[in-house]
Amino acid sequence: MFSGYRCTRCGAVYPPDRQIYLCPRDGAVLDVTYDWKQLDPGAIQSSQERSMWRYLPLLPVSDPGLLATPLRRAGWTPIYALPALAQELGLDQVWIKDEGVNPTASFKDRASALVVVRASEIGASVIVTASTGNAGAALAGMAAAAGASAVIFAPAKALPAKVAQLLIYGARVFLIKGSYDDAVLLSQQAAEDFGWYCRNTAYNPFTIEGKKTAAYEMWEQLIADGHSPDAIFVPVGDGNIISGIHKGLRELHQLGWIERIPAIYGVQAEGAASIANAFLNQSETIEAVRANTLADGIAVDLPNDGYRALRAVTETGGAYLKVSDTEILSAVQRLGLAGIFAEPAGAAAFAGLRKALREVQITADQRVLVLNTGSGLKDIGAALRAVGEAPVIEANLTALKRAMEVID
Numbered sequence: 001m002f003s004g005y006r007c008t009r010c011g012a013v014y015p016p017d018r019q020i021y022l023c024p025r026d027g028a029v030l031d032v033t034y035d036w037k038q039l040d041p042g043a044i045q046s047s048q049e050r051s052m053w054r055y056l057p058l059l060p061v062s063d064p065g066l067l068a069t070p071l072r073r074a075g076w077t078p079i080y081a082l083p084a085l086a087q088e089l090g091l092d093q094v095w096i097k098d099e100g101v102n103p104t105a106s107f108k109d110r111a112s113a114l115v116v117v118r119a120s121e122i123g124a125s126v127i128v129t130a131s132t133g134n135a136g137a138a139l140a141g142m143a144a145a146a147g148a149s150a151v152i153f154a155p156a157k158a159l160p161a162k163v164a165q166l167l168i169y170g171a172r173v174f175l176i177k178g179s180y181d182d183a184v185l186l187s188q189q190a191a192e193d194f195g196w197y198c199r200n201t202a203y204n205p206f207t208i209e210g211k212k213t214a215a216y217e218m219w220e221q222l223i224a225d226g227h228s229p230d231a232i233f234v235p236v237g238d239g240n241i242i243s244g245i246h247k248g249l250r251e252l253h254q255l256g257w258i259e260r261i262p263a264i265y266g267v268q269a270e271g272a273a274s275i276a277n278a279f280l281n282q283s284e285t286i287e288a289v290r291a292n293t294l295a296d297g298i299a300v301d302l303p304n305d306g307y308r309a310l311r312a313v314t315e316t317g318g319a320y321l322k323v324s325d326t327e328i329l330s331a332v333q334r335l336g337l338a339g340i341f342a343e344p345a346g347a348a349a350f351a352g353l354r355k356a357l358r359e360v361q362i363t364a365d366q367r368v369l370v371l372n373t374g375s376g377l378k379d380i381g382a383a384l385r386a387v388g389e390a391p392v393i394e395a396n397l398t399a400l401k402r403a404m405e406v407i408d
């Protein structure tokens with residue numbers, strides 16, 4: 001049962017009926033707390049629900065209702081074994097969990113679905129978020145499915161596919177002359193001024209609760225099956241996904257349902273590596289950068305969930321890695337050859353695994369799970385940069401043969 005909130009910095013606790021974002025004392029992020037008694041893992045494992053909502057007993061909301069809507073379809077994404085890729089990397093086992101198949105095609109659906117259900121429980125009809133694109137698309141889509149209104153603030157440079165999603169789902173969209181971090185600030189001011197419910201990542205304590213369901217799925221899809229991964233690779237922007245994976249695994253450990261927590265590896269783009277920088281300096285002080293990477297989903301100046309994201313790695317014996325845009329594009333291309341089309345931010349995790357192997361942080365006997373957080377259809381410009389354009393030819397055999405000679 002949802003029992004309240006605890007500040008991640010000062011430890012102050014707040015009751016569950018209080019409508020709250022950050023800790024009123026020190027402005028730190030809040031953890032959602034639970035009081036679990038007599039929870040039966042078997043009841044979850046035998047559930048017929050094939051979405052994140054199979055974990056309702058472990059979530060801070062009641063039944064989402066809305067059967068057979070996109071909101072009800074978030075989560076329960078597939079995990080694929082990739083033996084050819086594992087062999088190429090010299091690893092025992094590589095799995096990928098593909099979040100690109102979520103209803104709006106990114107991991108963010110988990111957080112937005114949960115926040116939309118929470119909004120309906122507290123009677124909030126307008127939900128606002130700042131977003132580089134995916135969080136907004138997810139909120140707009142989930143809100144549309146539930147009949148709520150969404151207001152989205154995104155950088156004017158947001159990718160066309162993501163902006164199209166926002167508009168098609170009927171959100172009110174404002175493109176900001178500025179960065180994602182500027183959009184965050186304005187959205188919070190607007191939320192306060194207009195009395196809107198704010199979904200902002202980590203600012204709203206419920207986003208991580210939706211995201212932790214991916215860890216529960218890893219438990220059911222792999223760990224409970226005797227295939228525990230030794231390491232999990234996660235792309236990191238604000239740090240809310242990696243914190244969610246960590247929280248989900250910690251909760252399963254506290255419940256006694258898993259024996260040990262795998263090492264968690266965070267991967268950031270070189271040009272937006274504030275948390276990785278702190279990790280490499282062995283510091284808990286996360287300093288803002290000016291984000292510069294083509295992986296827009298992780299282009300964050302100052303992360304909103306940096307401390308928890310740092311601890312996800314330090315407490316599990318993992319590490320942070322930085323990858324270049326060139327390495328990210330190469331990862332997009334390699335995953336494509338395995339049948340998985342990832343957007344750059346999603347492919348960053350795989351680029352991080354390759355780097356960890358070169359830097360000898362992962363040994364051959366390890367079993368590794370890599371998260372792809374978004375569909376490649378979100379950013380076809382990056383995809384074409386990774387692989388180049390196809391030749392255009394006359395519609396006859398001679399032209400075909402000439403073109404094939406050039407290619408071969």
Ligand SMILES: *Cc1c(COP(=O)(O)O)cnc(C)c1O
Pocket residue numbers: 106107108134135201235236237238239240241242297298343345346373374
């Ligand atoms: C948001 C996002 C991330 C990063 O998640 P954070 O919680 O911000 O760390 C990674 N990949 C994609 C595709 C995203 O949209």
Ligand SMILES: [Zn+2]
Pocket residue numbers: 007008009010011012023024025026027028
């Ligand atoms: Zn506090």
